[in-house]
Amino acid sequence: MADKRGRRGGRVPQPGEKNPSGRRKFSKTNRHRLIIVFALLIVVFIILILRLVQINVIEGESNQRNVLSIMKYDGNPIPYKRGDIMDRNKTVLATSEKQYTLVLAPKTLLDGKDEEEAALVKTQTADLLNRFFNISKDDTMKVMDENPDSYYVVMKKELSYSDREAYDKYVQKKEKKSKEEFTIARGITFEDTYKRKYPYSTLACDVIGFLSSDNTGLWGLESQYNSTLSGTNGRTYGLMNEGTNYENVIRKPRNGYNLQTTIDINIQRIVEKNIDTFQKKTGAENIGVLVMDPKTSEILAMASSPVFDLNSPYDLTKAGYTEKQLDSMKTEDQSTLLTSIWKNFCVNDSYEPGSTAKTMTTAYALDNGYAAADDTYDCAGQLTAEDGTVVKCNEVHGTVDLEEAIEQSCNVAMMHIADKIGVKNFIQMQKMFGIGQLTGVDLEGEISCSNLVFNENTMGPVELWTSSFGQGYNVTMVQLASAFCSIVNGGNYYRPHIVSQILNDKGDTVKLIDKTLLRTTISRQTSDWMREALYQTVEKGTGYPAKVPGYKIGGKTGTAEVGVRGSDDRLVSFIGAAPIDDPQLVVYVVIDRPHTDDQGQSSFASTMAGRIFYEALPYLQIFPSEKIDENELQDYKDAIKDDEKKAKAAQEKEEQ
Numbered sequence: 001m002a003d004k005r006g007r008r009g010g011r012v013p014q015p016g017e018k019n020p021s022g023r024r025k026f027s028k029t030n031r032h033r034l035i036i037v038f039a040l041l042i043v044v045f046i047i048l049i050l051r052l053v054q055i056n057v058i059e060g061e062s063n064q065r066n067v068l069s070i071m072k073y074d075g076n077p078i079p080y081k082r083g084d085i086m087d088r089n090k091t092v093l094a095t096s097e098k099q100y101t102l103v104l105a106p107k108t109l110l111d112g113k114d115e116e117e118a119a120l121v122k123t124q125t126a127d128l129l130n131r132f133f134n135i136s137k138d139d140t141m142k143v144m145d146e147n148p149d150s151y152y153v154v155m156k157k158e159l160s161y162s163d164r165e166a167y168d169k170y171v172q173k174k175e176k177k178s179k180e181e182f183t184i185a186r187g188i189t190f191e192d193t194y195k196r197k198y199p200y201s202t203l204a205c206d207v208i209g210f211l212s213s214d215n216t217g218l219w220g221l222e223s224q225y226n227s228t229l230s231g232t233n234g235r236t237y238g239l240m241n242e243g244t245n246y247e248n249v250i251r252k253p254r255n256g257y258n259l260q261t262t263i264d265i266n267i268q269r270i271v272e273k274n275i276d277t278f279q280k281k282t283g284a285e286n287i288g289v290l291v292m293d294p295k296t297s298e299i300l301a302m303a304s305s306p307v308f309d310l311n312s313p314y315d316l317t318k319a320g321y322t323e324k325q326l327d328s329m330k331t332e333d334q335s336t337l338l339t340s341i342w343k344n345f346c347v348n349d350s351y352e353p354g355s356t357a358k359t360m361t362t363a364y365a366l367d368n369g370y371a372a373a374d375d376t377y378d379c380a381g382q383l384t385a386e387d388g389t390v391v392k393c394n395e396v397h398g399t400v401d402l403e404e405a406i407e408q409s410c411n412v413a414m415m416h417i418a419d420k421i422g423v424k425n426f427i428q429m430q431k432m433f434g435i436g437q438l439t440g441v442d443l444e445g446e447i448s449c450s451n452l453v454f455n456e457n458t459m460g461p462v463e464l465w466t467s468s469f470g471q472g473y474n475v476t477m478v479q480l481a482s483a484f485c486s487i488v489n490g491g492n493y494y495r496p497h498i499v500s501q502i503l504n505d506k507g508d509t510v511k512l513i514d515k516t517l518l519r520t521t522i523s524r525q526t527s528d529w530m531r532e533a534l535y536q537t538v539e540k541g542t543g544y545p546a547k548v549p550g551y552k553i554g555g556k557t558g559t560a561e562v563g564v565r566g567s568d569d570r571l572v573s574f575i576g577a578a579p580i581d582d583p584q585l586v587v588y589v590v591i592d593r594p595h596t597d598d599q600g601q602s603s604f605a606s607t608m609a610g611r612i613f614y615e616a617l618p619y620l621q622i623f624p625s626e627k628i629d630e631n632e633l634q635d636y637k638d639a640i641k642d643d644e645k646k647a648k649a650a651q652e653k654e655e656q
Contacts, residue, residue, distance in 0.1 A: 076152065080231030081194055081505065083256035085208055085221055087265040088300075088500065094208050094222070094310070096194040100159040102133060105151045106144045109187035124184055129155065132167040157193070164190060198310035202318070204268050206344040207261075207302050207498065209444070210313045219342050221259060221498070223444040228502060231256040255505040262298035262500050267291055270615045271301040274608050279305055280647035282604070283595035288345040290477050290588045291612065294485035294577060296515040297494035299441075300585070304345035314338065347446045350474035351592070354558030355409045355542075356575050357470030357480070359530065361417060362406055363487050364429040367526040370420040376401050377413035389462045391415065394559075406533045407541030409557060411469045418468035423459050426467065432521055433483035434493065440518075441478050441496040449474045470558060481575065481588045483521070487530050488554070488577045488586070491522040535580045538606075546576050546606040548614045549633045550624025554580035555609065557602035562593055570599035574606035578613050584622055587612050611640060 085094035109125060110118050126140035133156055143153050171185045196211050209220025217226035234253035271289045278287060284305075291301040309318035316326055316334065319341050326334065343349065365371035379397035384390050393411040397404075405413035418426060430436060436453035438446055452474035454463050466472040478496055486493040495516040502511040522530075534554030537543045542557045555576020562569040573590045577583035589605040589612075614636070617623075 076191065076236045078191070078234035078236060078250065078253050079193055080233055080253040081255040082196065082215065082231065083229040083258040083505070085229075085259045085261065087261055087263045087268075089264070090260060091265050092199060093204060093261070093263070093265070094196065094198050097197045098161065099157075099193045099195050100161070100164055100190040101154055101193055102129075102156040102159060102164075103189045103191055104129075104140070104143060104153045104155050105187045105189065106147050106153065107149050107151050109184060110144065110148050121184060125187065128184065128188070132170070133159070133163065158195065159190070200265070201309050201311060202307040203265070203272065204263060204303065205307050205310050206304055206346070207263060207443070208310060210310050219444060220344065221261070221443070224442055225259055225499065229256045229259065257510055258503045258505065258507075259499050260501045260503060261498050262293075262300060263302070263498065264300045266619055267616050268301040268303065270612055270619070271303045272307070274611050275303060275305050277643055277647045278591070278604070278608060280651045281643055284591050285593040286345055287592070288349075288477050288590045289608075289612070290346050290481050291616070292481055292485055292496065292586045292588075294489040294583045294586045297482055297485055297496040298500070298515070299496060299498045302344070302346050302498070306341055308341050313342065316341075344443060344445070345590075346477040347441060347443050348476075350447060350449045350452060350476050351562070351571050351590070352473065352560035353470040353475045353480050354560035354571065354573060355411075355469055356484070356556050356558035356573055357475075358406060358409065358414055358468070359487055359534070359556050359575075360429065360433050360435075360483055361414050361421075361468045362402065362533070363522050363526055363530050364432070365417045365421055366402070366529060367522040368421075368425075370425075371402055371417050373402055373529060377405060377410065377416050379410050379412040381412070383412055383415050383465065385462050385465070387462070391462065391465050403533045403536060406556065407537045409542045414468040415465040418464050423456060423464055426464055427454070427456060427459065430467075432519065433486070434479050435473070435475055435483070437479075439476075439478050439482050439496050442499055446478070447476060449476060449479070471560060477588060477590060481586060484575050484577075484588070485586055486521040487527060488534070488580070488583045490524045490527045491520050492517055493519050493521050531577070531580050531583070534577070538576065542602060543574060543576065543606050545603040546574055546610040546613070548578075548610050548617075549636055550626050550628040551578055551613065551617060552580045552625060553578040553610070553613060555606070557606055559600050559602050568599065569593050572600065572602045572605045574602060574609045576606075576609055576613070578617060579622065579625055581625075584620065585613070585616060587616075614640075
C-alpha cells in the first residue's frame with residue numbers, strides 16, 4: 001500500500017480537507033511588520049553608536065581630564081578620632097586633639113578666569129595665606145602656577161583651631177561684604193586630623209603607653225586595647241554635577257571607643273611622688289608600686305621608675321639622662337635603654353618575692369591542716385638537709401608560734417611547714433594562688449613565669465624549703481598582689497583589671513567590666529586569722545616602719561637576692577592592707593637594689609608603703625579608727641618633710 005506521508009513525516013492533505021497540521025501560513029502583512037521592527041532597531045543601534053563615538057572621540061579628552069582631576073580629589077580620608085583613656089573619675093589621661101590640614105584648590109580659584117583675573121586671584125590668595133598662616137607668598141604663587149588644574153594641594157599641616165580662628169572670622173566678614181573675597185575662600189579648605197596628647201606627660205606612663213608613627217598602640221593600654229580605641233576612617237568623594245561643578249559626597253568616620261580605667265589619678269600622683277622622693281634621696285635600680293582594691297582586684301595605681309614623657313617617648317633626656325650621657329651611647333644601646341624604660345615593671349618583669357611569699361605558705365598550711373595557730377617551731381638559725389645543704393634563717397628566733405613566725409619572718413618555721421605540705425601539694429598551692437600563671441590582667445606583655453617556678457621533677461627537699469619563704473622561683477608584682485588580695489579579702493581570688501568600662505564617643509556604655517571571681521583560695525576563717533597576724537607584724541614585727549598613726553595596717557616584708565647567688569645585691573619589698581579589719585586598699589612596694597651599702601633593709605619598702613597609706617586613706621575618706629598620739633603624728637610628719645628636703649638637696653647637687 002502506498003505511503004501517503006510527506007517528506008517531513010506529515011500526512012498529505014486530501015482534496016477539500018483543511019491543513020491537518022494546524023499551522024498558520026506567514027502572510028504578507030506579517031512579513032511587512034517584521035521588516036518595520038528590524039528597521040527601527042537598526043536606527044536605534046546607529047544612534048547609540050554615534051553617541052558612543054561622540055563620548056569617546058569628541059568628548060574623550062575633556063572627560064579624561066575630568067576623571068584625572070577627580071582621582072586627585074576623590075577618596076580623601078576623613079580620619080576618625082581615637083578614643084580617650086580616662087581615670088575612674090573620667091579625668092582624661094590620653095586624648096586625640098583635632099588639628100587641621102590646609103588644602104588649596106587652584107582649579108576652583110582659576111577656572112573660567114582670563115589671564116588678568118587669574119593673576120589677581122593668585123596675588124590675593126598668596127597674601128591671604130601669608131597673612132594668616134605665615135605661608136610664603138612665593139610658595140603659594142608657585143603652587144598655583146604649577147598646578148592650575150588641581151583641586152587638592154596640601155599647603156600646611158598640624159594647624160590648631162587657634163591657628164585658623166582669625167582666618168575664619170575674616171572670611172565670615174568678607175562673605176557679607178565682598179563676594180570676590182568669599183570666592184577665594186572657597187578654594188581654601190581645611191581637613192580634620194588628630195594628634196595624640198597626654199595631658200599629664202609622665203603620669204601613669206607605664207600603664208597608658210603611646211602610639212607609633214602609624215597611630216598603632218605601643219605598650220600599655222594603647223596597645224592592649226588598640227582595636228577598641230581605633231575607629232574607621234570616613235571618606236570624601238569628589239563628583240562633578242551637570243553644571244561641571246564639583247560636589248563633595250561624605251561618608252562619616254566612626255570614632256574609636258573610650259576607656260574608663262580603674263586608675264585614680266590622685267592615688268597615682270601620691271605613688272609617683274613617693275617613688276620620685278626615694279629616687280632623689282636614696283636611689284635604686286628600679287622601684288615598682290601597685291595599689292589595688294582587694295575586694296575587686298581593681299588597680300588604683302601602678303607605677304615604676306624611671307618614667308618617660310608620653311608626648312615624647314623617644315626623648316631620653318625626659319627620663320633623666322643628660323646629653324653627654326646619650327652622646328657616649330651607641331644607637332643600639334639607646335634602643336635597649338628605651339625598651340627597658342617603656343616596660344611596665346609590675347607586669348613585664350619578674351623577681352624572687354622573698355618573705356612576702358610566707359603569707360601564701362602560712363595561709364595554705366593553716367587552711368588545709370598542715371599547721372595550727374598554736375603550733376610552735378624551734379629556730380636555731382638554720383636547717384641542714386639530708387644532702388648536707390645548709391639553709392639559713394635571717395636570725396636565731398628560738399621558739400616561735402605560727403603568728404610569731406609571720407611577725408618575725410622566720411625561715412625555719414616556714415621550712416618545717418613546707419615539709420608537712422609536701423612537694424606535690426606545695427606546687428598545687430602555688431597554682432591556686434596564681435604563681436607561674438598569667439593573671440589575665442588587661443595590660444600588654446604580662447609574663448607568666450611558668451618557666452621560673454619549680455615543678456615536681458625539679459623541686460627537691462631544698463627547693464621546697466627555699467620556695468616556702470620566697471626564694472628560688474620568680475613572680476610578677478601583679479601575681480603576688482592578686483594572691484595577697486585573696487588572703488585578706490576572705491579568700492576570693494578576682495582577676496586583676498585596669499579597665500572598668502568601654503564607652504562610645506557619646507558617653508554611652510558599650511561594655512561594663514565588673515569584678516570576676518576566678519576561684520576561692522582560703523576560707524574566711526583563715527583569712528581572719530591571717531589579717532590579725534599581718535596586723536601584729538606591722539604593730540610589733542618586721543613591718544613596723546609601715547605603721548601610720550591612727551590606722552590599723554597589716555602587712556609583710558620581703559628581702560630577696562638579685563642576680564648572682566651569694567652577691568650583696570638585694571630586692572626589698574612590702575605588701576600591706578588597710579584598714580586591716582576591713583581592707584579597702586592593698587599597697588605593694590618593690591625596691592630593686594637600693595643605692596646603699598646595706599641593700600637588704602626592708603624598711604625602705606615598708607616606709608614608702610606607709611607614706612602612701614598615709615595620704616591615700618584620707619583621700620578615699622577612710623579615716624583613723626584609733627586614737628592618735630599627737631607627738632607620734634608630728635614625728636611622722638617631720639620624717640616626711642626631712643625626706644623631701646634631702647631629696648630636693650640631692651637633686652640640686654646633681655644639677656650643679
